[in-house]
Amino acid sequence: xxxxxxxxxxxxxxxxxxxxxxxxxxxxxxxxxxxxxxxxxxxxxxxxxxxxxxxxxxxxxxxxxxxxxxxxxxxxxxxxxxxxxxxxxxxxxxxxxxxxxxxxxxxxxxxxxxxxxxxxxxxxxxxxxxxxxxxxxxxxxxxxxxxxxxxxxxxxxxxxxxxxxxxxxxxxxxxxxxxxxxxxxxxxxxxxxxxxxxxxxxxxxxxxxxxxxxxxxxxxxxxxxxxxxxxxxxxxxxxxxxxxxxxxxxxxxxxxxxxxxxxxxxxxxxxxxxxxxxxxxxx
Numbered sequence: 001x002x003x004x005x006x007x008x009x010x011x012x013x014x015x016x017x018x019x020x021x022x023x024x025x026x027x028x029x030x031x032x033x034x035x036x037x038x039x040x041x042x043x044x045x046x047x048x049x050x051x052x053x054x055x056x057x058x059x060x061x062x063x064x065x066x067x068x069x070x071x072x073x074x075x076x077x078x079x080x081x082x083x084x085x086x087x088x089x090x091x092x093x094x095x096x097x098x099x100x101x102x103x104x105x106x107x108x109x110x111x112x113x114x115x116x117x118x119x120x121x122x123x124x125x126x127x128x129x130x131x132x133x134x135x136x137x138x139x140x141x142x143x144x145x146x147x148x149x150x151x152x153x154x155x156x157x158x159x160x161x162x163x164x165x166x167x168x169x170x171x172x173x174x175x176x177x178x179x180x181x182x183x184x185x186x187x188x189x190x191x192x193x194x195x196x197x198x199x200x201x202x203x204x205x206x207x208x209x210x211x212x213x214x215x216x217x218x219x220x221x222x223x224x225x226x227x228x229x230x231x232x233x234x235x236x237x238x239x240x241x242x243x244x245x246x247x248x249x250x251x252x253x254x255x256x257x258x259x260x261x262x263x264x265x266x267x268x269x270x271x272x273x274x275x276x277x278x279x280x281x282x283x
Contacts (some may be wrong), residue, residue, distance in 0.1 A: 003099055009168045016040035028101045032067050045137030052127040058082040067101055071217030078155045084116045088153050089107050092160045097181050097215055098171045102156050108143050177215035188231055189251045229265045236274040243270045
């Protein structure tokens with residue numbers, strides 16, 4: 001995938017975000033490499049943690065797991081790091097393709113920090129870190145309510161959308177993953193089998209699998225199924241369309257198979273989904 005990045009504008013965005021939250025914000029590319037962060041230096045607590053190779057590895061593992069979650073769900077992920085601090089990760093997405101990630105942290109949702117102090121005691125016993133520095137650093141980490149954390153998550157999502165809307169990070173249309181994604185969306189009712197996609201793009205199975213894994217966060221078959229499911233749900237919001245018509249428009253020639261597929265994905269039949277949506281206006 002070919003992606004261009006305006007690092008100067010990303011850094012300015014990170015600085016603006018920090019000016020509001022007073023908490024570190026980092027921006028990564030689609031391959032999970034750090035592009036920029038603000039401020040440049042981590043907080044006192046994390047700086048001391050990073051003096052230990054073992055604890056640093058745990059920090060990186062947390063980041064990897066957060067990115068994996070974002071890639072799989074295409075949604076913002078709020079979680080506790082291995083030291084019990086709150087971090088928020090959100091994907092930067094264009095047309096369902098991951099362009100990068102934004103990572104916010106660290107803050108705490110523990111008012112008295114008792115549990116966090118207990119974590120410090122445990123790591124000091126196992127790793128070469130200074131307890132006094134960690135304790136001092138912890139006391140400087142701000143506590144926030146769940147409402148604030150949810151608001152930060154939404155603000156982070158807005159910034160991610162701003163990034164691709166303004167082409168601060170942009171994908172070049174000749175990128176293979178972009179082309180595959182576009183082809184799937186334009187031919188959702190057609191044959192999207194692995195052999196057909198390989199033929200269309202003149203690539204092997206292993207290359208197709210790798211592109212899907214790295215850019216869509218799942219197998220190519222799962223990606224197609226998920227998109228067909230989303231298209232089906234959108235079509236079913238129209239009471240004037242039949243189940244057989246929906247099945248045909250999203251690439252299912254066998255209506256009964258489509259019904260089984262839809263029920264497995266959504267926990268109800270297409271007819272029940274359509275009826276419930278029409279009655280409630282929301283499922």
